[in-house]
Amino acid sequence: MKKVLIIAGFDPSGGAGVLLDVKVVRALNSYATSVVTSLTVQDTQRVYDLKPIDPHFFEYQLQKVVEDIKPDSVKIGLLGSSEIAVVVLRNLKRYNLKKVVCDPVLKSTSGFEFCKSEFIEFLKYEFFKACDVITPNKNEAEVIFDVEIKNFDEDVLSCVQERMKKMGIKSCILKGGHLPGEVAEDVLITHNDIFKVHAKKQGFTDSIHGTGCAFSTAFATFLAKGYNMYDALISTKEYVSNLIYKSTKIGNGKLILNP
Ligand SMILES: Nc1ncnc2c1ncn2[C@@H]1O[C@H](COP(=O)(O)OP(=O)(O)OP(=O)(O)O)[C@@H](O)[C@H]1O
Numbered sequence: 001m002k003k004v005l006i007i008a009g010f011d012p013s014g015g016a017g018v019l020l021d022v023k024v025v026r027a028l029n030s031y032a033t034s035v036v037t038s039l040t041v042q043d044t045q046r047v048y049d050l051k052p053i054d055p056h057f058f059e060y061q062l063q064k065v066v067e068d069i070k071p072d073s074v075k076i077g078l079l080g081s082s083e084i085a086v087v088v089l090r091n092l093k094r095y096n097l098k099k100v101v102c103d104p105v106l107k108s109t110s111g112f113e114f115c116k117s118e119f120i121e122f123l124k125y126e127f128f129k130a131c132d133v134i135t136p137n138k139n140e141a142e143v144i145f146d147v148e149i150k151n152f153d154e155d156v157l158s159c160v161q162e163r164m165k166k167m168g169i170k171s172c173i174l175k176g177g178h179l180p181g182e183v184a185e186d187v188l189i190t191h192n193d194i195f196k197v198h199a200k201k202q203g204f205t206d207s208i209h210g211t212g213c214a215f216s217t218a219f220a221t222f223l224a225k226g227y228n229m230y231d232a233l234i235s236t237k238e239y240v241s242n243l244i245y246k247s248t249k250i251g252n253g254k255l256i257l258n259p
């Protein structure tokens with residue numbers, strides 16, 4: 001049984017964060033451990049507030065679980081505070097954790113700012129280097145790479161590739177759910193390759209919650225199983241598209257995924 005370590009925030013509605021991530025890992029027949037970075041007040045409509053976990057207590061939990069259950073891959077979601085991010089970075093290095101997938105959660109679709117500007121600089125210039133792949137959506141990629149993204153044309157992708165190299169980011173999957181058009185396209189960019197996958201868009205991206213969390217967790221799980229990045233992306237795309245197809249309205253707000 002492959003083991004995936006989830007480092008993410010808690011969304012009590014289960015639409016995003018660790019509750020969703022653990023279900024995804026389980027649905028893909030793997031085992032999830034999880035260390036919570038922060039608690040949020042949120043429902044299917046929006047995020048209202050966030051309280052980060054004490055960084056010393058967080059580190060204590062992280063070290064105990066990693067020393068006992070060595071993960072085959074790591075998914076990092078909402079970090080919650082720059083202090084927690086520093087602890088995560090230190091421990092990625094200390095335990096030499098492999099196959100680290102980071103979903104750079106900067107701002108919720110409803111507009112809640114998860115990260116302040118110095119924290120974003122730390123992520124851009126220190127944290128992402130320690131990850132094997134980051135999975136930004138359109139808005140996150142614009143902030144991280146300081147580029148306007150209206151489509152995934154060759155000039156935009158090669159600009160992102162150049163900036164990744166300069167910043168020491170090893171690989172990146174740009175998620176295109178928020179771009180206009182009939183297809184939801186995602187692009188894996190490494191230092192020497194660009195690889196696209198796409199699926200027909202279903203419903204409205206802004207009315208579905210948790211797709212980014214499910215995507216990065218499924219990708220980390222396929223990596224844990226030994227898939228290379230290309231195969232992991234193909235399988236993740238198929239898996240997440242199916243979850244979106246079966247998404248349901250459980251509360252008063254967005255549709256949620258139910259792996
Ligand atoms: N309406 C849609 N139909 C099909 N696939 C979609 C749709 N919206 C998003 N996707 C796919 O879902 C995955 C997540 O992408 P998206 O761009 O929505 O991430 P995100 O904005 O981080 O998600 P979240 O809404 O959870 O913050 C990608 O593979 C994307 O292509």
Ligand SMILES: Cc1ncc(CO)c(N)n1
Pocket residue numbers: 008009010011016017018040042047077078105108210212213
């Ligand atoms: C806990 C948590 N993680 C990630 C997101 C981004 O979807 C969210 N809304 N809440």
